[in-house]
Each structure stands twice: as structure tokens, then as C-alpha cells.
Amino acid sequence: MKKNTTEIPPAFEESAGKYLNNPQLRRNIGHATRTIRGKRQVVADELDDWQQLREAGRQIKQKVMANLDHYLLQLEKSVEEAGGKVHWAADGEDANRIITGLIKEKGVNEAIKVKSITTDEIRLNKALNDAGITALETDLAELIIQLAGDEPSHILVPAIHKNRTEIMELFRDKLGNKDLTDDPEQLAEAARLFLRKKFLSAKVGISGGNFAVAETGTIVVVESEGNGRMCTTLPDTLISVLGIEKIIPTWRDFEVFMQLLPRSSTAERMNPYNTFWTGVSEGDGPQEFHLVLLDNGRTKVLADPEGRQTLHCIRCSACLNVCPVYERTGGHAYHSVYPGPIGAILTPQLRGLYDKSAASLPYASSLCGACYEVCPVKINIPEVLVHLRGKVVDHKKKNGGIRDKLHPEHIAMKLMARTFRSRSRYERAQKMARIGQKIFVRDGMISKLPGHLSGWTSVRDLKPIPKQSFRDWWRARS
Amino acid sequence: MKISLFITCFNDTWFPGTGKATVEVLERLGHTISFPLEQTCCGQMHYNTGYQVEAIPLVRRFVELFEDAETVVVPSASCVGMIHEYYPKVAKQADDQQLLRRVESLIPRVHEFSLFLTNVLEVEDVGAGYPHKVTYHPTCHSLRILHVGDAPLRLLRNVAELELLELPGAMECCGFGGTFAIKNAETSAAMLEDKVNRITETGADTCVAADNSCLMHIGGALNRKNTGIRTMHLAEVLASQK
Numbered sequence: 001m002k003k004n005t006t007e008i009p010p011a012f013e014e015s016a017g018k019y020l021n022n023p024q025l026r027r028n029i030g031h032a033t034r035t036i037r038g039k040r041q042v043v044a045d046e047l048d049d050w051q052q053l054r055e056a057g058r059q060i061k062q063k064v065m066a067n068l069d070h071y072l073l074q075l076e077k078s079v080e081e082a083g084g085k086v087h088w089a090a091d092g093e094d095a096n097r098i099i100t101g102l103i104k105e106k107g108v109n110e111a112i113k114v115k116s117i118t119t120d121e122i123r124l125n126k127a128l129n130d131a132g133i134t135a136l137e138t139d140l141a142e143l144i145i146q147l148a149g150d151e152p153s154h155i156l157v158p159a160i161h162k163n164r165t166e167i168m169e170l171f172r173d174k175l176g177n178k179d180l181t182d183d184p185e186q187l188a189e190a191a192r193l194f195l196r197k198k199f200l201s202a203k204v205g206i207s208g209g210n211f212a213v214a215e216t217g218t219i220v221v222v223e224s225e226g227n228g229r230m231c232t233t234l235p236d237t238l239i240s241v242l243g244i245e246k247i248i249p250t251w252r253d254f255e256v257f258m259q260l261l262p263r264s265s266t267a268e269r270m271n272p273y274n275t276f277w278t279g280v281s282e283g284d285g286p287q288e289f290h291l292v293l294l295d296n297g298r299t300k301v302l303a304d305p306e307g308r309q310t311l312h313c314i315r316c317s318a319c320l321n322v323c324p325v326y327e328r329t330g331g332h333a334y335h336s337v338y339p340g341p342i343g344a345i346l347t348p349q350l351r352g353l354y355d356k357s358a359a360s361l362p363y364a365s366s367l368c369g370a371c372y373e374v375c376p377v378k379i380n381i382p383e384v385l386v387h388l389r390g391k392v393v394d395h396k397k398k399n400g401g402i403r404d405k406l407h408p409e410h411i412a413m414k415l416m417a418r419t420f421r422s423r424s425r426y427e428r429a430q431k432m433a434r435i436g437q438k439i440f441v442r443d444g445m446i447s448k449l450p451g452h453l454s455g456w457t458s459v460r461d462l463k464p465i466p467k468q469s470f471r472d473w474w475r476a477r478s
Numbered sequence: 479m480k481i482s483l484f485i486t487c488f489n490d491t492w493f494p495g496t497g498k499a500t501v502e503v504l505e506r507l508g509h510t511i512s513f514p515l516e517q518t519c520c521g522q523m524h525y526n527t528g529y530q531v532e533a534i535p536l537v538r539r540f541v542e543l544f545e546d547a548e549t550v551v552v553p554s555a556s557c558v559g560m561i562h563e564y565y566p567k568v569a570k571q572a573d574d575q576q577l578l579r580r581v582e583s584l585i586p587r588v589h590e591f592s593l594f595l596t597n598v599l600e601v602e603d604v605g606a607g608y609p610h611k612v613t614y615h616p617t618c619h620s621l622r623i624l625h626v627g628d629a630p631l632r633l634l635r636n637v638a639e640l641e642l643l644e645l646p647g648a649m650e651c652c653g654f655g656g657t658f659a660i661k662n663a664e665t666s667a668a669m670l671e672d673k674v675n676r677i678t679e680t681g682a683d684t685c686v687a688a689d690n691s692c693l694m695h696i697g698g699a700l701n702r703k704n705t706g707i708r709t710m711h712l713a714e715v716l717a718s719q720k
Contacts (some may be wrong), residue, residue: 012662013661013662013663013664013665016662016664017663017664020664020665020668074480092708110704116603145578156625203623238657271678295675324650324651324653325662325665325667325669328665328668328669353587362528363657363658363661363662364659364662364665365655366618366653366654366655366656366658366666366669367526367618367619367649367655367658368618368622368650368651369618369619369621369622370618370622370650370651370654371621372622372623372648383563386525386526386528386564389526389527389528390528391528392528393527393528393530394528394530394531395653409527409657409660409661413524413529413532414532415517416523416524417529417532417535417536418523418611419518420487420518420519420521420536420539421518421536421539422518423515423516423518423533426487426518426519430490430491433491435503445701452660454662455661455664455666455667456659456663456698458663458667458701459667459670459671459698459700460667460670460695460698460699460701460702461698461701461702462694462698462699463492463694463698463701465491465492466492468494469490469491469494470485470489470490470493470494470496470497470498471485471490471513471515472494473494473497473498474497474513474515
């Protein structure tokens with residue numbers, strides 16, 4: 001996510017409307033998020049110590065971040081002792097170059113992939129494609145996205161914005177099976193037949209990872225389909241790409257995270273497939289293992305004491321499923337592989353806050369706090385959103401041009417700050433507002449406001465300011 | 479008890495009725511109210527929009543004005559949330575240790591209206607009567623920052639002749655979010671539409687909450703849609719008498 005390497009996408013508020021006005025999309029996402037949300041609540045509520053588990057998760061991650069340098073070196077040592085090779089990537093370009101090189105060394109032009117948002121973050125598929133290597137997504141949802149030439153819109157359920165009928169049409173077209181119906185079993189079977197051949201022939205597998213254990217060098221992928229297990233066991237060579245924040249210190253910490261993650265993500269007590277591997281084992285599974293550890297802005301996040309907790313994220317996506325904003329706009333409005341509340345704080349920190357798209361994300365929230373309430377590692381997302389808003393404004397104040405300085409919001413904020421610092425100015429402003437509103441009041445209501453404020457009156461009336469303020473009443477009374 | 483009232487700039491200007499009702503309920507319960515006229519705004523709008531430097535003098539102003547008060551009552555969950563949750567951060571941001579200490583000593587004495595009644599005064603029946611069908615919208619900051627729980631509902635259940643109707647999806651945000659309603663007007667409107675539909679479904683004639691800011695937003699849409707449903711701050715319901 002280097003600056004200037006890709007075109008800057010539009011601001012959240014500029015593109016949200018497009019998705020809000022797509023009734024099919026809103027139905028698909030509304031239905032899906034409400035369903036997962038309800039199920040998550042049930043499985044979280046059934047544990048008496050859920051709140052203690054959350055606190056434990058938070059504390060373990062906090063310890064990791066405070067000692068990341070130590071744990072990273074420990075992880076490198078453990079992986080290499082177990083027969084793996086560790087590669088350090090400062091950014092996406094670095095990581096892509098390393099991975100491309102490793103695949104080319106094998107003399108192949110195909111790889112199979114486990115669902116991994118980290119590889120989406122660095123646009124690995126595109127980089128491989130540019131190098132003449134075809135990377136096939138094997139997670140059902142990722143496969144749907146890949147075949148459709150679409151972008152993922154959810155961390156856990158990348159094709160959440162598509163319904164069965166849309167998937168049927170896609171598979172009929174791309175997998176050449178014209179008799180498919182929208183029966184989920186038939187759709188899954190079509191994907192299974194297509195993928196099975198690829199699993200058996202692929203020489204290289206690429207994965208992300210949910211956790212990396214510093215103590216033992218073990219990498220973990222939790223999943224529902226078993227396709228990840230195929231990718232991590234069948235090929236001769238396995239390459240795993242993990243952000244440096246994915247570390248947990250010891251095996252024992254799974255006690256906490258293996259309870260928090262499945263319940264928060266898929267609302268399951270345990271994931272159907274939990275694959276753990278430590279380096280290489282002779283005669284069993286891949287005989288060559290490479291771990292690519294990715295920074296790509298993470299150390300920058302780590303350097304900010306307020307924003308740092310963002311790195312605690314275990315990518316469960318519970319915050320997306322409860323978010324009233326995400327529920328209505330879907331993930332594409334965020335223009336990032338990390339959408340929803342966690343994306344609104346992670347994307348701008350990784351990418352830098354100062355392009356208009358990244359700078360708009362901390363404002364894509366009503367600060368309702370539902371995300372914080374469900375976060376399994378207690379990331380105070382509203383707090384970080386507000387912190388980032390402060391940084392956006394500070395940056396505009398220091399580096400903004402005349403347009404920023406003359407922006408109605410900026411002027412209003414400056415004026416009101418001055419007004420609130422003095423009782424007499426405040427009382428005068430109350431009187432002026434009362435007089436000034438008169439030209440907008442019709443039949444005792446304001447139904448149309450100009451410019452910046454027209455968004456308010458497009459769907460709501462505004463009650464006019466009454467004649468007597470509370471303080472006037474108080475003064476008259478005493 | 480001697481109670482200092484922080485009315486909030488929003489209520490002072492837009493919803494004086496809420497302030498009057500707060501005074502009425504507290505006086506009815508035998509308490510003495512004072513209203514320091516120097517008060518203006520808690521700074522929440524500035525802080526949450528990113529104008530955090532601008533919030534510093536407003537925090538200082540609040541602290542100077544209220545630090546000698548025995549008890550401060552505020553009829554706005556959102557503003558109390560700002561004070562409890564973010565005032566210490568503002569003090570740290572201002573790099574002012576003394577301010578931080580003063581803020582920390584003041585915070586436990588600043589109470590949201592409904593929690594003050596149920597937890598400090600330990601009253602649930604304030605002798606109110608309101609012969610209407612009422613639904614209650616728990617505002618996000620009352621719920622998730624102040625953790626008011628069912629305090630407002632317990633108060634409403636003790637209002638004579640009030641029929642309380644459950645709001646489906648009550649915990650979901652109405653879409654106000656301060657400047658969010660302006661900056662992300664379309665998303666805010668989509669959230670509001672769902673909230674208003676659910677309020678209408680209940681068959682209530684009054685929608686009650688502990689924050690007038692959310693109510694102004696909800697009420698604006700109820701009015702635009704000619705639903706005939708009015709919005710009312712909790713304090714005003716509790717001040718009503720048979």
C-alpha cells in the first residue's frame with residue numbers, strides 16, 4: 001500500500017451513495033450480516049468467561065506489540081530450526097518480488113492459494129500475473145470473486161455482496177456448466193470438481209495465516225472448507241505471507257484465541273478445519289516452506305501509541321457484521337481490502353492518512369460503538385477513529401490549501417470554537433441564529449437548507465430554534 | 479442535595495423544554511438547583527470531528543466552572559459520555575497534568591440525568607403521569623459509553639398511565655452521529671429510515687430517548703413523513719403529571 005503506486009480511490013461519502021441505492025446489494029448484505037450477527041451473539045453468550053477471554057486476548061496482543069522485535073526474532077529462529085526459511089518484506093512490492101522469485105525458481109507458472117487478505121493487501125495475484133504466473137484462489141468465496149473479476153467486500157465472506165442466483169450465473173458462464181441451478185450443494189460441487197484437479201497438480205501453494213507462534217514457529221490457518229488444508233499439504237512448496245502483527249507468543253495462547261476467533265467470525269465453537277504446521281516434516285506435506293513476514297506500514301502503526309491497538313486485530317470481522325454503516329453500504333464503499341470499522345482505522349494507518357480516500361474513512365462511522373462491544377480483543381475502534389480524525393484535521397491545518405481553509409466545516413468549527421469560549425459571544429450567537437433561521441422557516445419547520453447543510457433536510461425536517469433559550473427562562477425565573 | 483445543572487449548548491438553544499423539565503423533576507424530589515450562566519459547550523462536537531485542539535479551552539472552561547460543585551447533572555448522555563470518556567484524553571493531549579487531576583476528580587460527580595435518578599438518588603418513581611403509548615430508543619452513547627442499561631426503562635415503567643412498547647432493533651444506531659449526519663448524509667439517511675420504520679411499527683405516539691441530538695434527527699424524519707409521532711426527552715416525560 002505504498003503511496004502513489006496506485007490511483008487514489010474516491011472518498012467514502014462520494015461512493016457510498018452508489019451502493020446505498022442498489023437495493024439488491026443492500027438486501028444481500030443486510031440479510032447476511034443480520035444472520036451472522038445473531039449467531040455470534042448466541043455462541044458468545046454461552047461462555048460465562050467471554051469478557052475475561054476478551055481481556056486476555058487484549059493483554060496477550062498488547063504484550064506482543066510491546067515486544068514485537070523480540071518475538072519476531074524468536075519466530076524467525078523457530079521457523080528456521082524447523083526447516084523453514086524466513087523472508088523479511090518491508091512492503092508489498094518487496095513481498096511480491098520474493099514470492100515471484102520463489103515460484104520462478106521452481107520452474108512453474110501456477111500456484112494455488114488459500115484465502116488470504118494479506119495477499120490481497122499487497123495485490124499479489126496481479127504481481128504474479130504480470131510475471132506470467134497464474135494464482136488460483138481455492139476458497140469458494142475468493143474463487144467467486146476471482147472468476148467475476150470483482151473485489152472482496154468482507155474480510156471473512158469476500159463474496160457477501162453476491163447471492164446464489166448471481167453465483168449460479170457466474171459459474172454457468174465461467175465453469176462451463178450450463179445446467180447448474182442455484183442449489184448451494186450443486187454450486188459447491190461445481191467448484192469442488194473444478195478445484196480438485198488443480199489441487200492434485202499444483203507444485204506451489206500460497207497461504208496467509210491466522211497466527212504464528214513465536215515459541216515453536218508454527219503457522220496456523222483456520223477455515224471452513226478444507227481447501228486451505230489441501231493447499232498447505234499437497235504441493236511440494238508452501239509459501240506463507242503474514243503481517244508481522246500476527247504473532248502470538250506461545251502455544252498456550254491458543255486457549256484464548258481458538259475460543260475467541262471462531263465464535264466471533266463464523267459463530268462456530270470451533271472451525272471445521274484447523275491446520276497447524278511447523279517448518280517441514282520429511283515425507284509428510286510440503287518439503288519446502290517459506291515464511292514471508294510483511295511490514296507494509298505496520299511498524300508505522302506500532303509507533304503511534306493511540307493507534308497501535310489496531311494491530312491487535314485477528315480479522316474475525318465481527319465488527320463488520322454489527323456495523324450499521326457497513327450493513328448499508330457494503331464493503332466496496334471503503335475502497336480497501338479491509339472494509340468496515342476495522343478497515344476504517346487500519347487502512348488509513350497503513351496507507352497514510354493524507355489522501356482524500358484514506359482521510360474520509362475515519363469519518364465513515366456514527367461512533368455508535370457496536371464494533372468495540374463485539375471486538376474479541378477489545379480494540380476501542382471509536383477511540384481510534386476519533387484519534388485519526390484529529391490527525392486528519394491537524395494535517396489539513398498545517399498543510400491544507402486555501403480550499404481546506406475555506407471549507408464550510410472548517411470555518412464553522414473555528415467560529416464555533418471561538419463562540420463557545422465566551423459567554424457573551426455564545427449568547428449573541430444564540431440570538432443571531434434565532435433571527436437568521438427566519439428565512440428558512442415555513443409553517444413552523446425548516447425543510448430546506450442550502451449548501452453543506454442540505455444533506456440534513458434532504459430526508460428530515462429541522463425544528464427551528466425556539467424563541468426563549470433555557471438560560472433566558474432561568475434568568476426570567478430567578 | 480445541591481445540584482449544578484449543565485444543560486448543554488444544544489438543549490439550551492434548541493430544547494429549553496428539556497432543561498425546564500430537568501429542573502422540575504429534581505425540584506419536585508426536593509433538591510436545590512443552580513445554573514452557572516457562564517457554561518457553554520462540553521466540546522464534544524469539536525473533539526469528535528477532529529478539532530481536538532479547539533476542545534481544550536472548552537474542557538478547561540467546564541472544569542473551572544463545575545469543579546467546586548457537589549453534583550453536576552446533565553440531561554444528555556452523549557455529552558456526559560464526552561466528559562467521562564474523553565476529558566482525560568483532552569487533558570493529556572494538552573499535556574497538562576494539573577488539568578488531568580482536576581478532570582479526574584470532577585468526573586465522578588458528573589451524572590447523566592437518568593442514572594442520577596436511579597443510581598444516586600435511587601428513585602424509580604418520580605411521581606410522573608403520561609397517558610400515551612411510548613417507545614424508547616436507547617441512544618448509542620447512553621448504552622455503550624455510559625452503560626445506562628435499563629435505568630431509563632425502569633423510570634418509564636413507573637410513569638402512571640404510560641404504555642411502554644418495545645422497539646424492535648432498539649440497540650441499532652439511528653444514524654445521527656453528530657457531523658456524520660452532514661458529512662455522510664446518505665448513509666445517515668439510510669440508517670434513519672430503518673429506525674423510523676421500526677418506531678412507526680410499534681404503534682407508539684411518542685418516541686423517548688436520553689439525547690435530544692438523536693431525537694432531533696429522528697423527529698425530523700418522523701415529521702417529514704407525517705407520522706404524527708412526536709419525540710420527547712426522558713426528562714420531559716418524567717416531568718409530566720396526570
